[in-house]
Amino acid sequence: MIQPNLKSHSRPVLRDRFRRAGLPAWRADQVLSWIYGRGVEDLHEMTDLPATLRDELAANWSVRALETERVQISRDGTRKFVLRAPDGATVEAVLIPEERRNTLCVSTQVGCPLACSFCATGALGFTRNLSAGEIIDQVLRAREALDQGETLTNIVYMGMGEPLLNWPAVAESIRILTDPKTLAMAPRRITVSTSGIVPRIRPLLELGPVNLAISLHATTDAVRDELVPLNRRYPLDELLGALRSDDLISRKRPVFFEYTLMQGINDSLDDARRLPRLLRGIPSKLNLIPMNPHADSPIQPPSRAVCDAFAAAAHAGGLRITLRRNRGGDIDAACGQLAARGAGAGAGRGIRIPLSAEA
Numbered sequence: 001m002i003q004p005n006l007k008s009h010s011r012p013v014l015r016d017r018f019r020r021a022g023l024p025a026w027r028a029d030q031v032l033s034w035i036y037g038r039g040v041e042d043l044h045e046m047t048d049l050p051a052t053l054r055d056e057l058a059a060n061w062s063v064r065a066l067e068t069e070r071v072q073i074s075r076d077g078t079r080k081f082v083l084r085a086p087d088g089a090t091v092e093a094v095l096i097p098e099e100r101r102n103t104l105c106v107s108t109q110v111g112c113p114l115a116c117s118f119c120a121t122g123a124l125g126f127t128r129n130l131s132a133g134e135i136i137d138q139v140l141r142a143r144e145a146l147d148q149g150e151t152l153t154n155i156v157y158m159g160m161g162e163p164l165l166n167w168p169a170v171a172e173s174i175r176i177l178t179d180p181k182t183l184a185m186a187p188r189r190i191t192v193s194t195s196g197i198v199p200r201i202r203p204l205l206e207l208g209p210v211n212l213a214i215s216l217h218a219t220t221d222a223v224r225d226e227l228v229p230l231n232r233r234y235p236l237d238e239l240l241g242a243l244r245s246d247d248l249i250s251r252k253r254p255v256f257f258e259y260t261l262m263q264g265i266n267d268s269l270d271d272a273r274r275l276p277r278l279l280r281g282i283p284s285k286l287n288l289i290p291m292n293p294h295a296d297s298p299i300q301p302p303s304r305a306v307c308d309a310f311a312a313a314a315h316a317g318g319l320r321i322t323l324r325r326n327r328g329g330d331i332d333a334a335c336g337q338l339a340a341r342g343a344g345a346g347a348g349r350g351i352r353i354p355l356s357a358e359a
């Protein structure tokens with residue numbers, strides 16, 4: 001039997017669970033400070049807990065949700081963590097070091113049910129949702145691998161799976177990441193990418209000032225229906241209309257739109273010129289990502305010249321743009337290549353090559 005995991009609960013929830021089990025709530029704080037403050041994952045090593053309580057907790061709870069199966073290091077320094085759960089499920093997380101930050105891309109599902117046509121994860125199908133503890137353990141396993149003095153500065157929910165289809169676990173993991181008494185990460189350092197599960201966007205933004213990224217990838221419903229089949233349920237009008245609502249705009253935070261450039265599919269100058277019109281009224285930043293070829297898809301990236309011309313045309317329409325150079329392609333860690341063989345796409349992994357419009 002797989003035991004419930006202590007990292008799957010935010011502090012208030014765990015305090016409540018302890019209380020209902022007849023334990024003082026502050027014992028939950030003690031346990032969490034061992035796990036997050038001191039990195040101790042063996043309950044028997046939590047020496048300021050009574051021995052009987054350590055035994056009781058160990059009999060009923062697990063602490064480690066994922067084990068590192070292997071780490072692959074790209075020529076550009078990107079590190080892919082292949083992580084295994086007790087049930088044998090495998091997920092991947094990708095650490096992208098840059099000059100002033102270390103960004104970790106985490107997965108939220110094993111496989112993905114959305115079957116976007118350009119994505120290696122989509123080709124796998126869906127196995128199961130990850131628990132909040134399994135999301136948090138991606139962060140902890142990556143954190144352990146950092147050099148002394150280094151920290152994880154940013155977390156992006158852009159790995160395998162659609163985060164907003166695993167909403168309860170994703171929400172709980174964000175609460176754990178941002179709790180000053182657990183991982184103490186600023187919400188502004190967290191980005192959640194969605195293909196457009198419209199009813200979950202507002203609850204996400206109500207969690208705090210986290211960043212929202214939308215995997216856009218097309219400028220017409222006809223093309224987006226093919227690339228991102230979820231578009232048939234939440235078409236562009238509905239998705240972008242939801243982002244134009246007054247209270248979302250009053251957050252004064254840009255929405256990041258991810259646009260994977262695919263040769264002959266969505267890379268025309270007409271597309272580039274349509275984008276500023278489509279996003280009008282939404283505080284936006286557009287991330288352009290040349291397609292990462294992978295074995296499950298015949299789709300190729302456009303030439304560098306086409307990418308540059310696309311970026312220039314969209315920029316001329318008034319959009320703030322970043323054209324990304326993909327990272328980790330040699331270890332299948334770039335966007336759309338993760339398949340663990342299985343982790344994910346979403347979009348937006350890569351180092352930033354700012355154009356003049358970049359804020």
Ligand code: SF4
Pocket residue numbers: 112113114115116119120121122123159160161162195215344345346347
């Ligand atoms: S792009 Fe994202 S939402 Fe689409 S299939 Fe891949 S992982 Fe799922």
